[in-house]
Amino acid sequence: SRRVREDIASLGPLSVGIGGKGVLVNGVQMEDGPHWKVMEPSLAYGTTETIDYLKRAITSVNRQFPDTHEMLVGHLSAKRGGHLRSHKSHQSGRDVDLSYYYLPDSRWRWYQRAHAGNLDVARTWAFVRSLLVETDVMFIFINTSIQRLLKKHALALGEDPEWLDDVFEWDSKSSWPIIRHSPGHDTHIHVRFYNPVAQEMGRRAYGTLVASGRIKPPTFYTYYKVKKGDILGRVAKKFDVSVRDIQKANGLRSTTIMAGKTYRIPRKGHVMQPGKIRIPPRRLPPSTSAATQVAAPDSR
Ligand SMILES: [Zn+2]
Structure with a gap:
């Protein structure tokens, strides 16, 4: 490593x-x-x-x-x-x-x-x-x-x-x-x-490559601070994920998001550890x- x-x-x-x-x-x-x-x-x-x-x-x-x-x-x-x-x-x-x-x-x-x-x-x-x-x-x-x-x-x-x-x-x-x-x-x-x-x-190096940021794991998160006027649908579109996925990642029961608050955006990763x-x-x-x-x- x-x-x-x-x-x-x-x-x-x-x-x-x-x-x-x-x-x-x-x-x-x-x-x-x-x-x-x-x-x-x-x-x-x-x-x-x-x-x-x-x-x-x-x-x-x-x-x-x-x-x-x-x-x-x-x-x-x-x-x-x-x-x-x-x-x-x-x-x-x-x-x-x-x-x-x-x-x-x-x-x-x-x-x-x-x-x-x-x-x-x-x-x-x-x-x-x-x-x-x-x-x-x-x-x-x-x-x-x-x-x-x-x-x-x-x-x-x-x-x-x-x-x-x-x-x-x-x-x-x-x-x-x-x-x-x-x-x-x-x-x-x-x-x-x-x-x-x-x-x-590749299998042996996987953990170190993920930890050093050289590769992304299958699922990873981006953090997004909501701006005034943002709506969840548009944020989802911006990151190419579904509204449902953002709700799940943040424990949201509705589509209401609050300006100034930071949310986790789940992203599709690239690399699956075999x-x-x-x-x-x-x-x-x-x-x-x-x-x-x-x-x-x-x-x-
Ligand atoms: Zn081919």
């Missing part, structure tokens, strides 16, 4: 809070690489772990298929994380939007809707497989229509059917699929990673589990 107060930069990236109510501390900017292009660098901040996982999975596709177009990397998080326009998550450096791989002759652009006619199923599957096997992926949002193409391709390659049923949502009864449908994810892939290091550091960080073991296909277990200790 002393290092959080005095030398926070020395701690490396911290993923604080949860995906939808979090911040990123000491974020790292992802830069263009040999096989990928970053679409909006100012919104391409993540943790070291997230960026390394991405590079690893993209590079793995290019190793298998040397002639592959660049992966387009969309938003990760803002420099300090927190709310990112038009996204529900992308707040703590562990989320990223990515292009699909498209067939060489198909004319495509960023956010092109992928379908059987233009999707490069082999390369996209190679990418998804690498995420599953070589990274701590938490989930991957891919439309059902595309899951179907990928899973059939994987089965045709001889991948283990039980493993595929476990990781895909499409045509399976998996209780916790990693590859899930979410509307709109036929134009891009959304990936969220577990970050064993950055999440644990519970204990638990990173589940990677869910590996039976054929690769032996090889990957050997590599696991230093990569975790």
Whole structure:
């Protein structure tokens, strides 16, 4: 906690809070690489772990298929994380939007809707497989229509059917699929990673970050001294909260407020302290589990 107060930069990236109510501390900017292009660098901040996982999975596709177009990397998080326009998550450096791989002759652009006619199923599957096997992926949002193409391709390659049923949502009864449908994810892939290091550091630093005012807890208060002529409805509007919330926070039974008196205004905070960080073991296909277990200790 002393290092959080005095030398926070020395701690490396911290993923604080949860995906939808979090911040990123000491974020790292992802830069263009040999096989990928970053679409909006100012919104391409993540943790070291997230960026390394991405590079690893993209590079793995290019190793298998040397002639592959660049992966387009969309938003990760803002420099300090927190709310990112038009996204529900992308707040703590562990989320990223990515292009699909498209067939060489198909004319495509960023956010092109992928379908059987233009999707490069082999390369996209190679990418998804690498995420599953070589990274701590938490989930991957891919439309059902595309899951179907990928899973059939994987089965045709001889991948283990039980493993595929476990990781895909499409045509399976998996209780916790990693590859899930979410509307709109036929134009891009959304990936969220577990970050064993950055999440644990974020959890440990949370209390000190709140105490020092660097982050706000989920609910916090602003104090407002009522001026002559103020009415409760207008005060509520000014702070973007409901009349009811102000009444509750101050034990008011009516909407009467008094000039000169100070009231507590409850504000929506940003950062939720997660519970204990638990990173589940990677869910590996039976054929690769032996090889990957050997590599696991230093990569975790
Ligand atoms: Zn996204």
